[in-house]
Amino acid sequence: MASFCHLPEILVALEEAGQFRQTKGPFAVEAPIEDSQTLSERWIRTTLILCYGQAVLGAQVEDMMPFLDNIVSEILYQYSSMKKDEGLKKAFMRSIIMITKAVANSRRQDLDLPQKQELVTNIVEVIEDEPARALSIENLHQAIITITCMSRMKPPLNSEMRSKVVRKSIQKVFSLPAYLVTKLNVNGPGQPAQTQDFYDQMVTTCNTMLTALLSEAPNLDSLQDVLTHINPWIESPKRHERERAIKSIRHLLKFVSENVNFDTTGDFSLLGQLVALLGLHVGDTSKEVGQTSAEAAYHLHHLIMSKMAKEMDEKPRNKKGKVVTWLREDFSFSGPTIFYNNVSKMATAFGEHLSPSQINDLILKALAALTHLDKNISHTAGLLLNSFLEECGMDMEE
DSSP: OHHHHHHHHHHHHHHHHTOOOOSSOOGGGOOSSOOHHHHHHHHHHHHHHHHHHHHHHHSOHHHHGGGHHHHHHHHHHHHHTSOOOHHHHHHHHHHHHHHHHHHHHTTOTTOBOTTHHHHHHHHHHHHHHOOSSGGGHHHHHHHHHHHHHHTTSBSOOOHHHHHHHHHHHHHHHHTSOOHHHHHHHTTSTTOOTTHHHHHHHHHHHHHHHHHHHHHHSOBHHHHHHHHHHHGGGGGOSSHHHHHHHHHHHHHHHHHHHHOTTSBOOSOOTTHHHHHHHHHHHHTOSSHHHHHHHHHHHHHHHHHHHHHHHHHOSSSOBOTTSOBOSOOGGGHHHHTTHHHHHOTTHHHHHHGGGOOHHHHHHHHHHHHHHTTOSSHHHHHHHHHHHHHHHHHHHHHHHO
């Protein structure tokens, strides 16, 4: 209520309260054990950061916008002026979420989030610092939610920063302990009762962040940038990591295939590798990985057909000008199970859409998998090789 009516006065008071002048050097040389003065300063800075977020959230839009840049600068100053503990990290992220909500509630399309790049850089540091264990997962969860909220604001992250966010986030989330491990430990000493539910939420939250980042730059380059970091996890020897990775890929491909505003007109250089990866893991020893791979392939085919429809005005044709013979209508009866029940159908569905270089990528991937330790994968590799060589053998020679 106070910020709704008296935002300028509140900001003056907060600025005066935050005028610390360090006389003992940078935070890096602080004593291992904080004295009472340092501890008091930390509490004040933490409180100030939260107050700025609360003030923005409660203010009128027309009052808040002229001060937004200064407010974000002050939050960054207070946050970076001390060695970061759990409380300071949580306050920083909660404050940024409140600010993004306030900006989003304005419903104006031309609003930028000041210093967004620097804010994300600081949150990525939080993600990097968080060990993958139950007692620290809340900070990781909050960090990913914060980035998701910021993705609604302009400007979009540059490709380098987006790549770093994706790489660091999935590394932490995918490597969280497996279900059986957390289930056994869920009632152990010091373990929160909701550990497993929270792990599941983490994967869902991470997937939401990935699609939010894609929405900032909805094109094939962005999709491939994200997939480049996720794809290697599908080949993890740990089942739970493969399951999380393939679910993320399915989530992304479904999002892209159903988003009419997604630009699919660029070059899809990863297509051959992706088809091979999904096809091979249709035969994964984990039934969940196999079925999810088939569903991901289903959405990928829909994406390819939509891409062709946008690129050609006449009857759908492949890259060689031939009329496409296997349209999405063939999915109407069996849906994604068509690949799970018969992986050779991958060649029929994708073969005519692959360029010679993409076919080569696929064949090389399948050849390497023939000696895979998982006999199911090596068997599936043989099926893929036979079907794609039959479908695309002549194209490889061109």
